Amino acid sequence: MGLIWYLRYEFNKTLMRLAKRIALLILVLIILFVSHTVISTGFFRTIEYQFDGKIVKKIALPGAEDITVSNSDGFALISSTKRLVYPPKEEEKGGLYTIELKNGNFDITHLTSSFKKPFAPHGISMIKKDSTYRIMAINHTLNGHSIEVFTLDDNTLIFEKSITDPSLISPNDIVLIDENKFYVTNDHGYTKGIGKFFEEYGGLSVSNVVYFDGEKFTEAAKGIAYANGINFDPKRNLLYVASPRGFEIKVFSRNADGLLEFIEDIPCGTGVDNIEIDSEGNLWSGAHPNLLRFKAYAQGKKPTAPSEVIKVQYHGKNDYLVQKIYVEDGNVMSGSSSAAIFEDLILTGNVMDDEFLILKKEK
Incomplete structure (x- = not known):
């Protein structure tokens, strides 16, 4: 009887030691996870105002998340959606707008005032052929994405039409290659549950880029932490993808079949969002220097x-150079998401503010 009691006692002691070790291991893993999250999202970054220029005008247009410019015709196309919170709890309403840039009056035209279906545009792209533009916009509704x-x-x-496909899991941005071919970023590989949690907080690299060749969608690149803004430079045959969760821009070359070959990551030190390319081939991005603060704001x-x-x-x-052009704490404009260049102007869009800024660089 004494032997049995002793064996039970020793067994319980062993279980207790094992339980303590497991609890300690879990605690260490939680500390490491939290430390990784706050450090990799810019939580401790000090935000100090920086801009060598001035604010030309504040444009009253809500959630001007994506902006792209036609330098030849002197206007910008704007994707605007009035966002209250993210993720949305009700159907959001938005539209596409143009803003005139040549005469300095910045006149705005609402292009989709007669568009009848639910429309909450996100990423946009346009390409010119002859005198007309082909425009595509990511649309998010409570019934799905298109x-x-x-x-x-x-x-x-x-x-013209709507395009839908099961591969559009969580579409964010789009770039046209020609009138019918384009790339789309899915900013999540998981749209709910523990997978989404680890994507957003752990930086899990499971989002992707899909390619539409005019007939079908195929996966062109994968293994990206929150694939966001995307743009293509036809002169250099380079495609750029923003990874805000990775604080980097990924560079790819484009094959004839549309598939992408990875070249390198450009560390940017901030949560890069949409990407625009100026007339000299430079990349411009609106960015979120503190992702946790942005999430709380959203x-x-x-x-x-x-x-x-x-x-x-x-x-x-x-061989690259990353420059901070404009930095501020959000009291002037919160949640910057795009930076489009026209001559010496920077049109800075945002995710949820009621207005966006037109900045002028010092020469």
């Missing part, structure tokens, strides 16, 4: 979130 296709002719927008838990604009001069592999 790509809305338009033709812009003399400031008149004509709806959920309505914080009144502001810091904004940043960066410029990337990319000359080839291992």
Whole structure:
């Protein structure tokens, strides 16, 4: 009887020691996970105002998340959606707008005022052929995601069709290669549950880029931490993908079949969002220097979130320069998401503010 009691006692002691070790291991893993999250999202970054220029105008247009410029015709196309919180709890409403840039009056035209279906545009792209523009916009509704296709002719927008596909898991941004071919980023590989949690907080690299060749979608690149903004430089045959969760821009070359070959990552030190390319081939991005603060802002838990604009001069592999152009704590404009260049102007879009900024660089 004594032997049995002794064996039980020793067994229980062993279980207790094992339980303590497991608890200690779990505690260490939690500490490491939290430390990784706060460090890799810019939580401890000090935000100090920086801009060598001035604010030309504040444009009253809510959630001007993506902006792209036609330098030849002197206007910008804007994707605007009035966002209250993210993720949305009700159907959001938005539209596509143009803003005139040549005469300095910045006149705005609402292009989709007669568009009848639910429309909450996100990423946009346009390409010119002859005198008309082909425009595509990512659309998010409570019933799912789609790509809305338009033709812009003399400031008149004509709806062509909607494109849907199961591969559009969580579409964020789009870039046209020609009138019918394009790339789309999915910013999540998981849209709910523990997978989404580890994507957002752990930086799990499971999002992707899909390619539409005019007939079908195929996966062109994968293993990206929150694939976001995307753009293509046809002169250099390079495609750029923003990974805000990785604080980097990924560089790819484009094959004839549309598949992408990875070249390198450009560390940017901030949560890069949309990417625009200026006339000299430089990359411009609106960015979120503190991702946790931005998430709290997007959920309505914080009144502001810091904004940043960066410029990337990319000359080839291992040859690039990243410059901070505009940095502020969010009291002027929160949640910067895009930076489009027209001459010496920077049009800085955002995710949820009621207005966006037109900045002017010092020469």
